[in-house]
Amino acid sequence: MLDEVKDPEIPVLSLWDMGVLRDVQREGNQVLVTITPTYSGCPAMDVMREDIEAALRAGGFEDFVVKTALSPAWTTDWMTDKGRAQLRGYGIAPPDDAVDHEGRETPESKVRCPHCGSVHTQRVSEFGSTACKALFQCNDCSEPFDYFKNI
Amino acid sequence: MTTATTELKQDLIDYAARLGDDAIVLGHRLSEWTSKGPFLEEDIALSNVALDYIGRARMYYTYAAELSGNGKTEDDFAYLRDERQFQNHLINELPRGDFAYTIARQLFLDVYHTHYLAALKNTTDETLAAIAAKGIKETRYHLRRSTDWTLRLGDGTAESHQRMQTAIDDLWGYTHEIFEHDELEQRLIEAGVAVDASSFKAQWLADVKAVLEEATLTVPDAEWAVRGGREGYHTENLGHLLTEMQFLHRAYPNSKW
Numbered sequence: 001m002l003d004e005v006k007d008p009e010i011p012v013l014s015l016w017d018m019g020v021l022r023d024v025q026r027e028g029n030q031v032l033v034t035i036t037p038t039y040s041g042c043p044a045m046d047v048m049r050e051d052i053e054a055a056l057r058a059g060g061f062e063d064f065v066v067k068t069a070l071s072p073a074w075t076t077d078w079m080t081d082k083g084r085a086q087l088r089g090y091g092i093a094p095p096d097d098a099v100d101h102e103g104r105e106t107p108e109s110k111v112r113c114p115h116c117g118s119v120h121t122q123r124v125s126e127f128g129s130t131a132c133k134a135l136f137q138c139n140d141c142s143e144p145f146d147y148f149k150n151i
Numbered sequence: 152m153t154t155a156t157t158e159l160k161q162d163l164i165d166y167a168a169r170l171g172d173d174a175i176v177l178g179h180r181l182s183e184w185t186s187k188g189p190f191l192e193e194d195i196a197l198s199n200v201a202l203d204y205i206g207r208a209r210m211y212y213t214y215a216a217e218l219s220g221n222g223k224t225e226d227d228f229a230y231l232r233d234e235r236q237f238q239n240h241l242i243n244e245l246p247r248g249d250f251a252y253t254i255a256r257q258l259f260l261d262v263y264h265t266h267y268l269a270a271l272k273n274t275t276d277e278t279l280a281a282i283a284a285k286g287i288k289e290t291r292y293h294l295r296r297s298t299d300w301t302l303r304l305g306d307g308t309a310e311s312h313q314r315m316q317t318a319i320d321d322l323w324g325y326t327h328e329i330f331e332h333d334e335l336e337q338r339l340i341e342a343g344v345a346v347d348a349s350s351f352k353a354q355w356l357a358d359v360k361a362v363l364e365e366a367t368l369t370v371p372d373a374e375w376a377v378r379g380g381r382e383g384y385h386t387e388n389l390g391h392l393l394t395e396m397q398f399l400h401r402a403y404p405n406s407k408w
Contacts, residue, residue, distance in 0.1 A: 037285075039206065039289065040202075040203050041203050041204070041205050041206025041207070041209075042202075042206065071277070071281030073285040105295060125196060126196065126295070127192070127296075130199075131199050151289075151292075
């Protein structure tokens with residue numbers, strides 16, 4: 001049921017595939033949902049919490065707690081393969097599309113373009129439209145695209 | 152609860168609130184660049200960094216509120232305290248100045264937080280350790296950008312070099328206070344909770360020097376120092392900042408979006 005709850009900024013990605021939804025437990029009649037924030041100041045977190053609560057209520061659950069766990073800190077490693085593929089389909093390059101690149105920092109070039117597949121791309125800015133993304137441009141198809149930062 | 156642990160608990164609340172104060176005041180200053188950045192990407196970058204700091208402030212304040220009990224929330228700390236109750240380091244509250252000034256401050260503080268949060272990750276307090284583990288990832292990202300900009304501006308045109316040097320000279324006297332601690336933090340340092348920033352001052356200086364020298368900038372040798380933030384003594388700037396930041400909450404108490 002919670003698979004229907006999407007990231008409000010990237011509406012193709014479920015919270016589970018995003019790695020934000022960490023755990024769902026049932027204790028007696030109570031449902032305990034644990035989520036973890038992506039970025040400290042991500043304004044989407046409050047919306048995600050409200051969406052989870054709404055989904056649970058719509059599913060007939062009355063007694064639930066949505067808990068935020070800070071530790072261990074969220075990392076893009078928790079994003080599922082399905083989530084990565086969905087990001088690509090949505091026009092956002094997932095962290096692993098940084099070609100020939102090791103380490104966590106955002107590369108200056110060679111992130112595979114989610115539109116045409118070229119690696120002839122360059123970084124425009126280390127920061128993008130949301131806290132989790134950086135801005136790139138493809139030199140072949142000329143399209144700009146977001147790169148999901150590897151943290 | 153014994154008197155000793157009660158006292159330590161109050162110390163911990165104050166410490167978490169201080170870290171929250173540093174973060175929210177700097178976050179607010181950075182947010183003032185939103186829609187005023189030199190170009191679009193930079194506007195977005197500064198707003199993103201601001202958001203990271205405001206998020207960090209929320210985590211520290213939420214923790215301070217939880218420890219305080221009595222139904223307190225993060226909002227009580229952010230919006231319902233006055234100037235003298237804020238205990239941020241003064242460097243955070245100085246006006247944003249020109250772009251060089253903002254970048255110089257970020258460089259000093261990004262290097263500082265890289266060391267500070269690495270140490271705070273090892274605190275005996277689980278919540279603070281978790282906040283630090285989260286924050287340090289963001290801070291490393293911030294540092295790369297403030298380093299790049301310092302190099303570009305310092306080793307740029309005569310104008311950008313001059314502005315960068317002026318910013319560094321103006322800010323230098325505010326960098327001493329961030330390595331000092333009072334009795335409250337001393338008690339927490341002894342308990343393994345707080346970070347003793349004096350332990351990495353030499354490393355901070357070496358890191359900052361390396362960037363400034365590469366950027367052809369001069370490391371100041373001025374000895375003037377301004378302090379008082381942790382005691383609630385502020386520059387004239389904080390009151391104005393709080394006026395703007397707290398206005399909505401105070402004018403319309405308990406209003407919801």
